Amino acid sequence: MDNNTIESESLKVQEPEQNTDEKPKKMSVKTAIIILVIIVILALGYIYKGLFIAATVNGSPISRLAIIQKLEKANGSSTLDSLIVEKLIGNEAKAKGVIVSDDEANAEIKKIEDQISAQGSTLGAELAAQGMSMDDFKKQVILRKKIEKLVGDKINVTDQEVEQYISDNKITIPSGQEATARGEIKSSLIAQKLNTEAPILISDLKTKAEIQYFVNY
Numbered sequence: 426m427d428n429n430t431i432e433s434e435s436l437k438v439q440e441p442e443q444n445t446d447e448k449p450k451k452m453s454v455k456t457a458i459i460i461l462v463i464i465v466i467l468a469l470g471y472i473y474k475g476l477f478i479a480a481t482v483n484g485s486p487i488s489r490l491a492i493i494q495k496l497e498k499a500n501g502s503s504t505l506d507s508l509i510v511e512k513l514i515g516n517e518a519k520a521k522g523v524i525v526s527d528d529e530a531n532a533e534i535k536k537i538e539d540q541i542s543a544q545g546s547t548l549g550a551e552l553a554a555q556g557m558s559m560d561d562f563k564k565q566v567i568l569r570k571k572i573e574k575l576v577g578d579k580i581n582v583t584d585q586e587v588e589q590y591i592s593d594n595k596i597t598i599p600s601g602q603e604a605t606a607r608g609e610i611k612s613s614l615i616a617q618k619l620n621t622e623a624p625i626l627i628s629d630l631k632t633k634a635e636i637q638y639f640v641n642y
Contacts, residue, residue: 521575533569587607
């Protein structure tokens with residue numbers, strides 16, 4: 426063997442033998458959890474996309490947040506004020522032990538239904554025209570009944586007041602309808618007094634309450 430052959434043999438690098446039995450690395454538990462969480466979020470996002478997206482126009486989304494912002498800009502102030510009033514009245518009624526039963530609320534709704542029917546319409550049609558549900562209307566009725574009870578001593582109407590109203594307005598009551606007519610007049614006078622006393626009550630409750638605003642409309 427010549428010197429060149431010996432040198433080339435000595436310069437050969439011994440490559441490490443590959444371990445054909447080496448197993449692939451296992452995915453860590455942390456990585457698996459992260460991937461699982463991402464999959465769940467994506468799945469929920471697709472299933473409940475209506476919670477975030479109101480509509481799409483040629484694939485471009487309109488978010489519900491955009492709608493909420495517009496609605497708040499248009500009606501945020503009045504809506505917030507009505508919710509504040511509702512909470513103030515609810516708290517005052519609770520403090521004074523004022524309760525409006527379900528039967529009372531339903532009886533008032535029935536009376537309103539009868540009045541609307543007498544005018545040739547229906548309560549359902551009137552609510553639909555205002556974009557209001559029956560549940561929302563019932564809440565308003567309960568709120569009004571609470572106010573009535575809170576200012577009850579200030580909205581009483583006597584028989585003398587009813588007769589005075591009939592005399593002042595020169596009202597002629599058909600024979601046989603005296604009781605019905607006087608009842609309607611009394612209800613009307615109570616409503617007038619309530620419309621005067623309710624804002625006074627609400628203003629007084631607002632003055633006494635600690636109200637902090639975190640959003641300005």
